[in-house]
Amino acid sequence: MLSGKRILLIVTGGIAAYKTPDLVRRLRERGAQVRCVLTAGGAQFVTPLALGAVTGDKVYQDLFDLTDEQEMGHIQLSRDADVILVAPASADVLAKMAGGLATDLATTALLATDKPVMVAPAMNVRMWQHAATQANIETLKSRGVTVIGPEEGDMACGEFGPGRMSEPLDIAQALIDFFHGGQPLRGKHALVTSGPTHEPIDPVRYIANRSSGKQGHAIAAALAALGARVTLVTGPVTLKDPIGVATVHVETARDMLAACTEALPADIAVCAAAVADWRTADAAPEKMKKDGKGLPALALAENPDILATLAAPGKNRPALVVGFAAETENVVGHAVAKLKKKGCDWICANDVSPETGTFGGDMNRVHLVTGSGVEDWPPQTKTQVGERLAQRIADHVTAGADATGADAE
Numbered sequence: 502m503l504s505g506k507r508i509l510l511i512v513t514g515g516i517a518a519y520k521t522p523d524l525v526r527r528l529r530e531r532g533a534q535v536r537c538v539l540t541a542g543g544a545q546f547v548t549p550l551a552l553g554a555v556t557g558d559k560v561y562q563d564l565f566d567l568t569d570e571q572e573m574g575h576i577q578l579s580r581d582a583d584v585i586l587v588a589p590a591s592a593d594v595l596a597k598m599a600g601g602l603a604t605d606l607a608t609t610a611l612l613a614t615d616k617p618v619m620v621a622p623a624m625n626v627r628m629w630q631h632a633a634t635q636a637n638i639e640t641l642k643s644r645g646v647t648v649i650g651p652e653e654g655d656m657a658c659g660e661f662g663p664g665r666m667s668e669p670l671d672i673a674q675a676l677i678d679f680f681h682g683g684q685p686l687r688g689k690h691a692l693v694t695s696g697p698t699h700e701p702i703d704p705v706r707y708i709a710n711r712s713s714g715k716q717g718h719a720i721a722a723a724l725a726a727l728g729a730r731v732t733l734v735t736g737p738v739t740l741k742d743p744i745g746v747a748t749v750h751v752e753t754a755r756d757m758l759a760a761c762t763e764a765l766p767a768d769i770a771v772c773a774a775a776v777a778d779w780r781t782a783d784a785a786p787e788k789m790k791k792d793g794k795g796l797p798a799l800a801l802a803e804n805p806d807i808l809a810t811l812a813a814p815g816k817n818r819p820a821l822v823v824g825f826a827a828e829t830e831n832v833v834g835h836a837v838a839k840l841k842k843k844g845c846d847w848i849c850a851n852d853v854s855p856e857t858g859t860f861g862g863d864m865n866r867v868h869l870v871t872g873s874g875v876e877d878w879p880p881q882t883k884t885q886v887g888e889r890l891a892q893r894i895a896d897h898v899t900a901g902a903d904a905t906g907a908d909a910e
């Protein structure tokens with residue numbers, strides 16, 4: 502079931518590390534090749550000798566070990582894996598991963614990888630529930646990291662609640678799902694737009710909007726987690742590129758259209774970008790000066806509509822085109838009209854009135870309009886919206902659909 506799969510298992514500090522020799526055994530029984538990185542904390546709970554014995558391989562521990570770096574550098578360690586599994590994943594390693602720190606061999610390998618990453622958290626219930634840990638988990642999910650567990654139960658510290666590492670058999674099953682059943686979009690290409698566009702007025706000034714890219718990036722990461730090959734075309738944002746997603750950075754609406762067209766053919770397109778409807782008709786080649794002759798007038802020109810272009814009939818039209826509608830009143834009504842006008846199959850209506858905090862914030866409330874009707878989703882994090890939309894797309898794609906985008910019965 503995991504035949505030929507190369508798993509780099511990173512064992513960090515926590516009492517659950519005592520289960521890792523059994524985890525290695527379960528993974529190897531299923532055909533996987535397992536290589537271990539053991540952190541200093543992990544080595545307090547399980548010995549390199551034990552992990553070396555069950556993997557039949559060297560256990561890597563030190564970033565600055567000259568022999569190890571000559572034989573198998575930290576970059577090579579992550580390149581030689583099909584997936585990196587962090588189990589147990591302590592609160593500390595999750596925080597370092599979210600923050601992009603590289604303080605030891607484990608975190609350096611994690612930062613250096615472009616391979617899928619899975620984490621099986623294990624910690625005290627209060628550490629798990631702490632806002633910092635939850636924010637780190639959200640960040641990691643939004644970058645495409647798969648989180649296994651944790652489970653609820655009695656803990657070594659005497660408390661009860663979520664925080665126990667998932668059992669080795671369940672972790673092995675999560676890997677099997679990941680490589681097989683858990684990847685319903687494997688073989689599909691998804692194109693996602695995200696973020697704002699910047700339309701230059703002159704070399705230093707531009708027209709923009711408040712989009713952060715959080716929603717579009719979360720959708721791209723969630724589609725990748727379901728196995729899709731994802732091209733993310735993003736306007737200027739401060740977010741990191743999601744792991745395992747081919748990200749193209751653009752500035753203007755016209756650049757975004759060119760990058761999207763270049764990325765075709767695609768099976769799925771999701772347009773979450775807040776594309777500027779207008780640009781300046783003639784951007785000044787030099788910085789405009791106050792010359793005392795009165796206020797300059799900005800003449801505007803209409804930008805191309807990327808969603809409408811992708812949704813237009815043609816041989817390269819993705820089978821499923823999903824738009825977003827950013828509205829401030831009559832949210833669903835305007836979204837339905839937009840769906841018809843732009844020719845997309847589904848549209849995610851969201852209220853972007855300032856009091857909702859949708860632009861730039863972490864939460865979103867979406868009404869998904871499909872050929873079958875309107876689904877009112879509850880307010881949830883943008884990561885959750887991304888996961889739900891990706892799953893909805895996967896269900897639709899695997900069930901087959903009619904030309905209106907309605908799901909097959």
Ligand code: PMT
Nearest residue numbers: 712713714715716772773775776806807808825826827861
């Ligand atoms: O980025 P965040 O801070 O996370 O915020 C998320 C969001 C609010 C930006 C996102 O959820 C959202 O609503 N995106 C669409 C924003 C928008 O431009 O909506 P619209 O109603 O103006 O456009 C309708 C659709 O046409 C959108 O799919 C848009 O991407 C697309 N469009 C619009 C204009 C244009 N020239 N080309 C387009 O493709």
